[in-house]
Amino acid sequence: MNLRLARTSCIECPIRHRAVCAECDDTELAVLEGIKSYVTVPKGGRIAEAGESLDHLSSVVSGCATVSKTLADGRRQMVGLLLPSDFIGRPGRATLSFDIEAATDVTLCRFQRRAFEAIIRSSPNVARRLLTMTLDELDVARDWQVLLGRLTARERVIHFLLSLVRREATETGAAHRSGPVRLELPLSREMIADYLGLTIETTSRQFTALRKDGLIETPTARTIVVPDLLNLMPEAMDEDGGPIA
Amino acid sequence: MNLRLARTSCIECPIRHRAVCAECDDTELAVLEGIKSYVTVPKGGRIAEAGESLDHLSSVVSGCATVSKTLADGRRQMVGLLLPSDFIGRPGRATLSFDIEAATDVTLCRFQRRAFEAIIRSSPNVARRLLTMTLDELDVARDWQVLLGRLTARERVIHFLLSLVRREATETGAAHRSGPVRLELPLSREMIADYLGLTIETTSRQFTALRKDGLIETPTARTIVVPDLLNLMPEAMDEDGGPIA
DNA sequence: CGGAATGTTGATAGGTGTCAAAGATGGTGG
DNA sequence: CCACCATCTTTGACACCTATCAACATTCCG
Numbered sequence: 424m425n426l427r428l429a430r431t432s433c434i435e436c437p438i439r440h441r442a443v444c445a446e447c448d449d450t451e452l453a454v455l456e457g458i459k460s461y462v463t464v465p466k467g468g469r470i471a472e473a474g475e476s477l478d479h480l481s482s483v484v485s486g487c488a489t490v491s492k493t494l495a496d497g498r499r500q501m502v503g504l505l506l507p508s509d510f511i512g513r514p515g516r517a518t519l520s521f522d523i524e525a526a527t528d529v530t531l532c533r534f535q536r537r538a539f540e541a542i543i544r545s546s547p548n549v550a551r552r553l554l555t556m557t558l559d560e561l562d563v564a565r566d567w568q569v570l571l572g573r574l575t576a577r578e579r580v581i582h583f584l585l586s587l588v589r590r591e592a593t594e595t596g597a598a599h600r601s602g603p604v605r606l607e608l609p610l611s612r613e614m615i616a617d618y619l620g621l622t623i624e625t626t627s628r629q630f631t632a633l634r635k636d637g638l639i640e641t642p643t644a645r646t647i648v649v650p651d652l653l654n655l656m657p658e659a660m661d662e663d664g665g666p667i668a
Numbered sequence: 669m670n671l672r673l674a675r676t677s678c679i680e681c682p683i684r685h686r687a688v689c690a691e692c693d694d695t696e697l698a699v700l701e702g703i704k705s706y707v708t709v710p711k712g713g714r715i716a717e718a719g720e721s722l723d724h725l726s727s728v729v730s731g732c733a734t735v736s737k738t739l740a741d742g743r744r745q746m747v748g749l750l751l752p753s754d755f756i757g758r759p760g761r762a763t764l765s766f767d768i769e770a771a772t773d774v775t776l777c778r779f780q781r782r783a784f785e786a787i788i789r790s791s792p793n794v795a796r797r798l799l800t801m802t803l804d805e806l807d808v809a810r811d812w813q814v815l816l817g818r819l820t821a822r823e824r825v826i827h828f829l830l831s832l833v834r835r836e837a838t839e840t841g842a843a844h845r846s847g848p849v850r851l852e853l854p855l856s857r858e859m860i861a862d863y864l865g866l867t868i869e870t871t872s873r874q875f876t877a878l879r880k881d882g883l884i885e886t887p888t889a890r891t892i893v894v895p896d897l898l899n900l901m902p903e904a905m906d907e908d909g910g911p912i913a
Numbered sequence: 914c915g916g917a918a919t920g921t922t923g924a925t926a927g928g929t930g931t932c933a934a935a936g937a938t939g940g941t942g943g
Numbered sequence: 944c945c946a947c948c949a950t951c952t953t954t955g956a957c958a959c960c961t962a963t964c965a966a967c968a969t970t971c972c973g
Contacts, residue, residue, distance in 0.1 A: 490810070492810075492811075492814050494814075494818065494905055494906070495905065495906070496905070498818045499818070500813060500814040500817040500818045502810035502813040502814060503810065513803045514799075515800060515803075516803075520807055520810070520811070521810065543796075544792070544796075547789070547792055547795065550792065550795055550796060550799060551788075551789075551795060553799060554759075554795060554798060554799045554802065555760060557799060557802045557803055557806060558758045558760075558761075558802055560806055561802060561805055561806050561809060562765050564806060564809035564810055564813060565735070565737075565747035565748065565765070565766065565809055566737075566765070567813055568745060568747045568809060568812055568813055568816055569737050569739075569745040569747065571813055571816035571817040571865065572745040572816040572864075572865030573739065573743045573744070573745045573865060575960080575961095576960080576961070611918095611919070611920090612919070612920060612921095613919080613920095619817075620816065620817030620818060621961080621962090622961075622962055622963080623919090623920080623921095624920095624921085624922085624961090624962075624963080624964095625960090625961055625962075627920060627921055627922080628921085628922080628961095630920095630921095631921075631922080643970090644919075644920060644921090644969085644970080660739055660740065660741070661739070661740070820928080820929095821928075821929070856950095856951070856952090857951070857952060857953095858951080858952095866929080866930090867929075867930055867931080868951090868952080868953095869929090869930075869931080869932095869952095869953085869954085870928090870929055870930070872952060872953055872954085873929095873953085873954080875952095875953090876953075876954085888938085889937080889938080889951075889952060889953090914973100915972100915973095916971105916972095916973090917970105917971090917972090917973100918969100918970080918971075918972095919968100919969075919970070919971085920967105920968080920969070920970085921966100921967080921968070921969085922965100922966085922967075922968090923964105923965085923966080923967095924963100924964090924965085924966105925962100925963080925964085925965105926961105926962085926963075926964095927960105927961090927962080927963090928959105928960090928961085928962085929958105929959090929960085929961095930957105930958085930959080930960085931956105931957085931958075931959090932955105932956090932957085932958100933954105933955085933956085933957105934953105934954085934955085935952105935953085935954080935955095936951100936952080936953070936954090937950100937951080937952065937953085938949100938950080938951070938952085939948100939949090939950080939951090940947100940948090940949090940950095941946100941947085941948090941949100942945105942946095942947090942948105943944105943945095943946085943947100
């Protein structure tokens with residue numbers, strides 16, 4: 424693991440208002456400030472492995488990491504995508520059930536387990552924020568279950584693209600319900616396939632099909648242009664048939 | 669919703685040591701005791717519907733409920749199974765994203781939202797317990813994602829049976845790693861299919877196949893006998909290839 | 914520039930869904 | 944108590960979607 428240490432004040436931290444520390448007051452923030460350390464894991468690096476004991480909990484500051492499980496015969500399923508402000512690890516249990524890998528270079532803000540668990544006990548604002556974040560993750564995981572259990576390959580790929588659009592909109596604050604959008608895919612075809620419960624080939628074919636149908640353009644394999652979101656959304660097959668919030 | 673009110677002391681509550689109140693001290697328990705009420709929902713009844721606003725949070729005291737989502741065209745995927753001690757609802761958000769239905773008669777221990785949220789703020793023991801339970805649910809959801817994304821129909825059914833065996837073992841404390849086991853299925857074939865992301869027909873065919881292979885016996889459609897767990901476990905295809913913990 | 918990794922396309926096979934019908938099961942009322 | 948009907952479950956035939964195996968194209972880096 425390639426380590427790069429730095430010192431940045433929590434006050435000017437890019438994930439200050441979204442991470443596990445979002446609801447901290449100045450006093451609590453000072454405590455966290457005192458025990459945190461930064462680590463950067465290079466693209467492709469392992470952040471944690473299933474079954475192994477973690478002595479640090481951390482927040483993703485920048486980059487993109489994957490949470491996945493690999494079966495004995497090599498089949499792999501991604502079960503989570505970690506983006507800036509997402510939290511890694513569970514207070515109260517040292518061992519993880521899933522592998523966590525860096526999909527891009529990832530910078531983490533780490534806390535020693537023992538120290539962080541003490542903070543959880545003394546600072547209800549951290550505990551409450553962590554509960555909210557975990558409940559949100561649970562909703563995401565369950566929507567993902569619906570996708571994996573019931574959607575066709577085409578619907579899965581469309582959902583994937585729309586979720587990227589939505590994320591982008593959340594980060595920039597811009598809410599485009601229609602009009603052209605350009606996306607840089609943070610994942611390779613293989614990772615997208617693992618994300619969607621498909622094979623690389625099927626995933627690639629779906630991209631091709633969407634291109635032939637005029638729903639997307641693919642200047643490069645990692646760049647997707649959606650000429651008009653309104654054409655893509657009707658096929659998403661959400662429970663209410665409407666556009667994604 | 670068929671309501672039946674009762675009065676039972678928390679002290680002798682069957683889920684006292686596993687539910688959201690598990691870590692409460694006597695003082696906290698007294699507060700909960702004061703605001704709780706019991707409700708029984710008959711088999712097949714709706715406990716909550718996606719999008720609707722919930723003004724009560726509750727714990728399952730007895731019975732079995734399902735958490736699921738139905739798509740616009742009728743496709744349905746179950747994403748959670750609620751058993752005694754499981755919690756329904758999220759503090760801090762009134763609307764649910766999923767439907768919750770009673771698979772058997774279900775008795776709930778309910779708390780008014782506002783009152784419970786106040787307790788969350790004043791009683792760290794409740795908040796902490798809820799966090800632990802939510803983290804556990806997240807792990808379950810993610811394992812379920814692996815099942816839905818990568819396992820074959822046969823593997824899914826075997827996993828389902830083994831998970832029932834494991835649950836039984838947890839409740840009774842008996843840990844049978846081998847030998848014959850008898851199971852009463854709490855779910856219909858349709859519910860099992862929704863649980864596993866399969867159709868009724870495929871699910872039924874898998875039960876038939878397992879019977880023909882001698883791995884299970886089916887005295888009635890709702891009763892499964894496993895002559896020897898050791899024959900079933902190798903096919904579970906867990907990540908480590910080993911038996912289920 | 915060259916080789917490895919990544920992505921696309923094709924042919925084929927196999928697993929699961931769909932449509933259809935027959936068998937069990939269980940509850941209800943006569 | 945039994946007959947009847949609705950519901951649940953099983954089984955069959957067939958179609959279709961996705962996985963698999965294979966080859967080729969492209970991109971990325973060393």
